[in-house]
Every structure is written in C-alpha cells, then in structure tokens.
Amino acid sequence: MYEESVHKTFDRIKRSKLNAFITLTEQEAVRNARAVDEGRVAGKLAGMTVAVKDCITTRGVATTCGSRILSGYVPPFDAEVVARLKREGAAIVGKSNMDEFAMGTSTESSYYGPTRNPYDLSRVPGGSSGGSGAAVAGLECRMALGTDTGGSVRCPASFCGIVGIKPTYGLVSRYGVIAYANSLEQVGPMARNVSDAALLLDVIAGHDPKDSTSVGEADGVCYSDHLVEDVKGLTIGVPREYFGEGTDKRVEDAVWNAIMRLNKLGADYREISLPHTKYALSAYYIIAMCEASSNLARFDGLRYGLRTGRDENWHTTFSRIRAEGFGEEVKRRIMLGTYALSEGYYGRYYLKALKIRTLIKRDFEQAFKNVDVLAAPTMPFPAFKLGEHMDDPLSMYMADVDTVPINLAGVPSISVPCGFAGQLPIGIQFIGGLFGEPKIIRTAYTFELNTDFQRLPEGF
Amino acid sequence: MAISVKDVQHIASLACVEIDDEQRERFAKQFNSILEYFKELDGLNTEDVEPTYHVIGLNNVFREDVVEESLPQEEALRNAPKQDKGFIKGPRIV
Numbered sequence: 394m395y396e397e398s399v400h401k402t403f404d405r406i407k408r409s410k411l412n413a414f415i416t417l418t419e420q421e422a423v424r425n426a427r428a429v430d431e432g433r434v435a436g437k438l439a440g441m442t443v444a445v446k447d448c449i450t451t452r453g454v455a456t457t458c459g460s461r462i463l464s465g466y467v468p469p470f471d472a473e474v475v476a477r478l479k480r481e482g483a484a485i486v487g488k489s490n491m492d493e494f495a496m497g498t499s500t501e502s503s504y505y506g507p508t509r510n511p512y513d514l515s516r517v518p519g520g521s522s523g524g525s526g527a528a529v530a531g532l533e534c535r536m537a538l539g540t541d542t543g544g545s546v547r548c549p550a551s552f553c554g555i556v557g558i559k560p561t562y563g564l565v566s567r568y569g570v571i572a573y574a575n576s577l578e579q580v581g582p583m584a585r586n587v588s589d590a591a592l593l594l595d596v597i598a599g600h601d602p603k604d605s606t607s608v609g610e611a612d613g614v615c616y617s618d619h620l621v622e623d624v625k626g627l628t629i630g631v632p633r634e635y636f637g638e639g640t641d642k643r644v645e646d647a648v649w650n651a652i653m654r655l656n657k658l659g660a661d662y663r664e665i666s667l668p669h670t671k672y673a674l675s676a677y678y679i680i681a682m683c684e685a686s687s688n689l690a691r692f693d694g695l696r697y698g699l700r701t702g703r704d705e706n707w708h709t710t711f712s713r714i715r716a717e718g719f720g721e722e723v724k725r726r727i728m729l730g731t732y733a734l735s736e737g738y739y740g741r742y743y744l745k746a747l748k749i750r751t752l753i754k755r756d757f758e759q760a761f762k763n764v765d766v767l768a769a770p771t772m773p774f775p776a777f778k779l780g781e782h783m784d785d786p787l788s789m790y791m792a793d794v795d796t797v798p799i800n801l802a803g804v805p806s807i808s809v810p811c812g813f814a815g816q817l818p819i820g821i822q823f824i825g826g827l828f829g830e831p832k833i834i835r836t837a838y839t840f841e842l843n844t845d846f847q848r849l850p851e852g853f
Numbered sequence: 854m855a856i857s858v859k860d861v862q863h864i865a866s867l868a869c870v871e872i873d874d875e876q877r878e879r880f881a882k883q884f885n886s887i888l889e890y891f892k893e894l895d896g897l898n899t900e901d902v903e904p905t906y907h908v909i910g911l912n913n914v915f916r917e918d919v920v921e922e923s924l925p926q927e928e929a930l931r932n933a934p935k936q937d938k939g940f941i942k943g944p945r946i947v
Contacts, residue, residue: 469928563909576907605914606907675891686868693869695943697932708869710944716871724870728861729884731868745894747904752897754905787886803908827909 395426395440436482444537450569462718472569490524519552544796551771551820562803566601625659630764634670647812677797679746686730771820810846
C-alpha cells in the first residue's frame with residue numbers, strides 16, 4: 394500500500410511544473426515503503442513521504458544548499474534531524490529546492506532554477522524553503538523539513554497555504570544543517586495540517602549532544618498531545634506594529650477575521666505594542682550578514698564542492714572559486730557582513746544590532762507577561778510574481794518585516810492559512826514565548842478545526 | 854555616497870570574492886541603498902543596553918575527552934577535488 398502511494402508520488406513529481414526538488418531519492422523511498430508494507434520498518438512516520446530542504450545534510454545524497462559551490466558534494470553523514478526521520482521510518486523523497494544558502498524570500502536565487510507556486514505558476518512559493526512549501530502544497534510529499542532563519546519556513550507556508558513551525562531556538566538540533574546565520578536559524582516542520590506539523594515536530598525536537606546550541610528544556614513534551622480544540626480563557630495579543638504601512642488590506646482583514654473567530658471560540662484578545670519592531674529588520678539583516686560572512690568562509694573548493702580553474706596563489710584561487718560558485722545575493726550578504734564587521738564599523742553595525750536584539754527580546758518578554766500567544770500576519774502580502782523583487786534586494790528584504798523579529802527573540806511561531814486574496818493563500822502566525830510551542834499548536838489546531846482555509850490549488 | 858566602487862573592490866578582496874566591473878557598479882549602488890536603510894538604527898540610543906549574542910544564554914558545553922569512531926581517511930577525502938598521497942591538495946600559500 395505504501396509502496397504504491399510512493400510510486401504515485403513520484404509520478405506526480407516527474408510530471409510537475411513546480412521544480413520543488415533539486416535531487417530525488419526514489420529508490421530509497423520505494424525501498425522504505427516496501428519495508429514498511431512488509432512489516433520490517435515501523436515508527437511514527439512509517440511510510441510517510443517527507444521532503445528535506447537541501448541545506449540539511451543527507452548521507453550519500455547530494456546536498457547543495459541551492460548553490461553551485463556545493464555541486465557534487467555528497468555528505469558522509471546524516472544531520473541529526475535526518476537520522477531521526479529515518480529512525481521513525483519516514484520515506485524521504487528528495488532534497489527540496491531553496492534560495493541559495495537560504496538567503497532569500499522567493500526561492501529564485503537557487504542555482505538550480507526557481508520553484509513555482511502551485512496556486513499560480515507565475516508567482517513565487519516564498520522562501521527560502523520554497524521547494525518544501527511547494528512540494529507539500531502540490532502533493533509531492535506529505536510533509537517537509539525547512540529551515541527558518543528570518544521566516545524561511547513561515548513565508549513559504551503562508552504563500553503556499555500550508556502549516557509551518559519555527560521552533561524555539563535550541564529545541565531542534567542544527568547538527569548537519571549547513572549554517573547561514575547560526576544564532577538565528579532552526580529546522581522546522583511543514584505540512585498540510587497542524588496535526589502533521591506537530592507529529593513531525595515530535596520527531597525532530599529534543600536535545601542533541603552533537604549540537605552545543607541545542608537544549609533539553611522541553612525534552613519529554615509531546616506536541617501531538619496539545620492538539621486540543623480549546624481556546625477558552627486564552628489571551629491573544631495583537632501587536633499593532635505588525636499591521637503597519639505596506640500591509641495588504643486583504644491580509645489585514647483576513648488576520649483580524651481570524652482573531653475574531655478565535656474570540657467567538659472563547660479566546661480573549663487585546664491590542665498590544667512591541668515598540669522596537671521597526672528596528673528589527675535592520676538588526677536582523679546586519680546580524681545575519683555578519684554571521685554569514687563568517688560561516689561561508691569555509692567554502693573554498695578544497696575539501697568539497699566546486700574547484701575550477703588552474704591553481705595560482707591561495708587568495709586568487711580561492712576568490713575565483715567563490716566568484717564562480719556563489720550567486721549574487723550570497724556575494725552581497727557576505728560582502729556586507731564583511732564590511733559591517735570590519736575595523737571601524739563593528740560598533741556601528743554589528744554591536745548595535747546585537748543591542749537592539751536585546752530590546753526586541755525584552756519587548757516579547759514584556760508582552761508574554763500579559764498574553765498567552767500573539768497573532769499577526771505572517772507576510773504583509775500574498776505571493777508575488779517571479780522577478781518582481783529580483784533587481785532591488787532591499788525591497789525583497791522588506792517582505793520579511795513580520796517574520797524576522799521572532800528569530801531575533803528566539804521564540805516559536807506557527808503559520809497557518811487564514812484566508813485568500815483571489816486564489817492566493819494568506820497566512821496568520823501565532824507566536825509563543827520561549828518553549829511555548831504547546832500553546833501555539835493548540836491555538837492553531839483549534840483555528841484550523843473551525844475554519845476552512847486548507848484548499849488544494851486548482852487542478853491538484 | 855557612503856560606499857564607492859573602490860570600497861566595494863576592497864570589501865570583495867577582504868571577503869575573498871572576485872567581482873567584475875559591472876558587479877562593482879551595481880553592488881555600490883545597492884550597498885548604499887541598504888546602508889541608508891540601516892541608518893534608522895542610529896536614531897535609537899542603546900548605550901546602556903547589553904548585546905544579545907545568543908537568545909538562550911549559552912555557556913560552554915563540555916564533554917568527556919573520550920575517543921570515538923571517526924570517518925575513515927578515504928571517506929573523509931572522498932569529496933576533495935584534488936588530493937595527493939592521502940592529503941587534500943591546496944594552492945600555493947605564497
């Protein structure tokens with residue numbers, strides 16, 4: 394039974410126009426499904442099809458990060474999250490497409506071509522985990538792993554009408570996740586409903602001694618146990634800064650309607666303020682670029698990946714390999730990070746951004762003294778057209794305005810569908826305090842059960 | 854403009870990325886617009902605020918110094934494009 398369904402999935406993927414995958418692992422997936430059918434493999438995800446974002450290391454399977462510089466790289470080990478998927482019997486269907494090194498909001502910067510949005514092929518699926526988002530929405534897998542550094546799970550979840558969770562920083566191991574901005578990023582589940590997302594979180598969450606930034610605070614929590622239809626007595630905070638200039642009226646209305654719906658179901662709500670929100674975007678980009686410039690220094694073409702041209706001296710050889718291996722956005726971020734960390738600018742940019750991060754973190758701590766969860770738009774507008782922001786990087790960065798503060802504060806957030814603008818999905822995010830996943834899952838689950846915004850794209 | 858084409862070239866060299874003339878021009882323009890946007894941070898006084906490097910207050914994490922299994926040399930070298938006698942071969946340093 395599972396084997397047949399895996400075959401059907403691959404038939405669909407091969408006919409697809411979405412370009413959601415960089416590498417497919419059909420043989421392994423079929424073998425897994427057969428083993429489950431024959432009772433030789435069991436587990437929480439037995440036989441379920443899962444896509445893995447291509448910045449997550451997979452033993453024996455090419456891992457490119459959407460970049461030319463890692464073309465040909467076949468890792469000799471599994472990321473901890475991949476080991477956990479395998480332990481629970483998942484059928485991994487392939488490595489999903491992404492913005493190069495997870496730097497982007499549209500999946501257009503992948504060296505392997507852009508992914509398209511299943512709701513409108515002329516539009517982006519969001520990013521950077523756009524392959525994962527499109528694959529889940531387009532029925533090319535049941536669930537997927539993404540990574541969220543500044544919104545990269547929640548943005549494609551919002552644009553593709555699915556559910557995505559950015560866990561609390563430290564909840565999920567980053568061992569084997571190729572680093573972009575290591576103090577901000579987390580692996581997160583993506584699925585077509587809250588139950589599947591919670592199930593996948595159950596599998597990947599937990600302390601890992603191989604990742605010194607992973608913590609055991611929430612070990613033993615079962616997220617599926619919090620799939621409870623009940624928001625009575627829950628207080629929802631609505632941060633007014635997230636409804637600012639640049640927010641599409643249709644998004645604003647859909648999010649407020651969702652809050653009203655939860656209110657009818659017994660939740661309380663009140664408007665609140667997160668006063669430093671307007672500084673979050675700049676602070677996020679400075680920190681992310683600085684960390685990127687350091688993390689990506691390892692790509693020199695010597696130990697793995699692209700090695701082109703004749704060897705000259707070290708600096709020239711290295712610089713040429715990186716020129717050919719990295720795309721424009723990656724170069725921009727590495728260079729701006731290098732600049733912001735260079736002598737004379739460190740205090741003005743990097744240190745300043747870290748101090749603002751403290752203020753943003755305090756905003757959230759203050760808010761959660763009075764409310765249980767926060768509700769806000771995930772993205773200020775629905776999916777945009779391919780090419781719309783490609784010539785103006787700053788305008789692309791602006792799209793992340795509602796997602797980046799959450800990463801700066803390290804808190805968890807879940808994005809769920811809450812409406813449509815024409816045929817394009819709109820997402821709402823429920824944000825929790827540190828390790829507050831149970832509450833946001835309960836809120837999202839109750840909302841999902843009482844609404845009807847999970848609709849397959851036309852023709853699917 | 855805060856950043857000139859010449860500055861862009863200097864940063865590219867620090868970052869070990871070769872860029873061409875056309876990229877230098879384009880990056881200079883884009884960097885200036887991005888840095889102009891970052892200027893809004895200047896308006897906020899953060900003198901007495903401690904920086905947050907990590908949100909969950911990490912300390913050093915230690916483990917016992919026990920020898921564990923590691924990758925065999927052959928497998929560790931498998932991805933290296935140029936090798937010689939069990940070593941990774943790099944370009945000349947000087």
